[in-house]
Amino acid sequence: MADASLPLQAALRDVAGEMDRMFDSLLAVPGDPRQGLYRAMRHAAIGGGKRLRPLLVFATSRLFAVDRSRAARVAAALEAIHVYSLVHDDLPAMDDDDMRRGKPTVHKAFDEATAILAGDCLHALAFEILADEATHPDPFVRIELVGALAHAAGPSGMAGGQMMDLEAEKASFDLNTVTRLQAMKTGALISCAVECGAILGKVPVEGRTGLRGYARDVGLAFQIADDILDAEGDEALAGKKLRKDDAQGKETFLTLLGLDRARAQARLLVEQAVEHLHSYGPEADLLRDIARFTLDRDR
Amino acid sequence: MADASLPLQAALRDVAGEMDRMFDSLLAVPGDPRQGLYRAMRHAAIGGGKRLRPLLVFATSRLFAVDRSRAARVAAALEAIHVYSLVHDDLPAMDDDDMRRGKPTVHKAFDEATAILAGDCLHALAFEILADEATHPDPFVRIELVGALAHAAGPSGMAGGQMMDLEAEKASFDLNTVTRLQAMKTGALISCAVECGAILGKVPVEGRTGLRGYARDVGLAFQIADDILDAEGDEALAGKKLRKDDAQGKETFLTLLGLDRARAQARLLVEQAVEHLHSYGPEADLLRDIARFTLDRDR
Structure with a gap:
């Protein structure tokens, strides 16, 4: 892991820089009364975050020799959805x-109305990016990207999972329900990042089984690690408030499994994720490193 | 107008029924913790509203003999954005x-978190509908629809206009700025409805000039009528709170032009809108009726 982490750290830095540059050019502040809105979008989208979803787009696209500038646009669309x-x-x-990525949250730095609208604008922006010819000359590819992202973002994916998460404060979910909740809330967009790499690579649906298995396991491992981080992490490193699940009385992988079993489960999922990539050669090493990284991070 | 309004009233009724049926089937309530979310989306999307944007999709599609079931899906996508x-x-x-379309608003009937998420889900749903093959077999058509809707919904369109509208409470906008604000806030989606009809009809961009002029003028006339309605209308008929612009000290077409000039301006815009349709025959009568209807409505 120590050796393998070097190219991963470099890749994370590259992707972070590339996403900042993309959002900087996509979100040029206009000279009219919408300035506050654009500043809020920039506050949310530029400078910070692990950029895990963009990295997954790049790492998957690399398997199929996808043009990097196309992958960058798709990565920015996915990250726009995540940021919103x-x-x-x-x-x-x-x-x-109050805090996110080490900075005040958007409604703290601006106000609630601006935060709602900035989120809505980033949401629309994601689809505007994908629909543009610059993303891919083939409209089949672009419309498949749109369909995958809209599904992953909506009530059957991320937003539906967030709704279940709000309900989790009132109900007492079992392990199956928590697994389904997390597969939607964070898993859907993580899977979508890998799927989008495959779509850009024009991989037919029947050729995506391994990648889908990889993404499902990485998403779940990531979430278990997140639950452990919430319970055991350092707020200064994480850049956000921790110890929240416990305060809200929510069932999580940690409360349901206990720390030892949760850790063992996450490790198993990472091994499984790597196993799903067995048909790929060294070109999939970045994907393998990302899987291992989900357990090692401090934020 | 009295005679011409009969087919318009029938068309409005038909479209209202069709949109309710579409959302009823798109938003079937699942048997899991997302029930509240789906109920909130249904509360917002079903039963009520003028359905002006869907009607514009149908009325424009009719010019080019577009399959009605395709127009219905595009109309539902546009209305989902409007409702969100x-x-x-x-x-x-x-x-x-507190009130919208004669019912409690979503955050009153449910809660704020559910309202935010229900809006987000309707937003994603719009693009999921457009990306689906059922909307149109040609991916060129689908991706052009997505691009038009994302642009109209985002910071250069509806959401940008809403941001300017929030700023209008603090600033004192002149007529040019109010016109631009409204062209974005309500005009962008109204224009998009007409544009989508043309896209479904595979009308090349250079053939859309008349329709674009029509949409721009109808959108502006609609907004002037809305300002007049806010000042002079009946809250029970409108189904929402009125007299708000004045209470917030916002400049509107009414405060900037006065009632008589605002009315004259709206009538002029409707005449211009109809004039833009001169190259179309009786198949455009519904579009002509819609233009006139913008001035005549009580809600």
Whole structure:
């Protein structure tokens, strides 16, 4: 892991820089009364975050020699959806968070109305990016990307999972329900990132089984690690408030499995994820490193 | 107008029924913890509203003999965007409205978190509908629809206009700025409805000039009529709170032009809108009736 982590760290840095540059050019502040809105979108989208979903788009695209500038646009679209969801989830009516990525949340740095609209704009922006010819000359590819992202973002995916998560404060979910909740809330967009790499690579649906298995296992491992981080992590490193699940009385992988079994389960999922890539050669090493990284991170 | 309004009234009724049936089938309530989310989406999307944007999709599609079931899906996507924007605009942090379409607003009938998520889900749903092959077999058509809708919904369109509208409470906008604000806030989606009809009809961009002029003028006339309705209308008929612009000290077409000039301007815009359709025959009568209807409505 120590050796393998070097190219991963370099890849994370590259992707972070590339996403910042993309959002900087996509979100040029106009000279009209929408300035506050654009500043809020920039506050949310630029400078910070692990950029895990963009990295997954790049790492998967690399398997199929996809043009990097195309992968960058798709990565930015996915990250725009992820960022919008963070902005809305942080709102007082939702998770009521003051800090995110080491900075004040958007409704703290601006106001609630601006945060709602900035989220809505990033949401629309994601589809505007995908629909543009610059993303891919083939409309079949672009429309498949749109369909995958809209499904992953909507009530059957991320937003549906967030709704289940809000209900989790009132109900007492079992392991199956928590697994389904997390497969939707964070898993759907993580899987979508891998799927989009395959779509850009024009991989037919029947050729995506291994990648889908990889993405499902990585998404779940990532979430278990997130639950452990919430319970045991360092707020300064994480850049956000921790110890929230416990305060809200929510069932998580940690409360349901206990720390030892949760850790063992996450390790098993990472091994499984790597196993799903057996038909790929060294070109999939970045995907393998990402799987292992889900357990090792401090934020 | 009295004679011409009969087919229009029938068309409005038909479209209202069709949209309710579409959303009823698109938003079947699942047997899991997302029930509240789906109920909130149904509360917002079913039963009520003028369905002006869907009607414009149908009326424009009719010019090019577009299959009605395809137009219905595109109409539902546009209406989903419109409805999501109403749900978010009504939130306490935004316009803080209690009533909409004669019913409690979503955050009143449910709660704020559910309203935010229901809006987000309707937003994603719109693009999921458009990306589906059932909307049109040609991916070129589907991706052009997605691009038009994402642009109309985002920071250069509806959401950008809403941001300007929030700023209007603090600033004192002139007629040019109010016109631009409204062209974005309500005009963008109205224009998009007409544009989508043309896209479904595979009309090349250079053949859309008349329809674009029509849509721009109808959108502006609609907004001037809305300002007049806000000042002079009946809350029971409108199904929402009125007299809000004045209370917020916002400049509107009415405050900037005065009632007589605002009315004259709206009538002129409707005449211009109809004039833009000169190259179409009786198949465009519904579009002509819609233009005239913008001035005549009580809600």
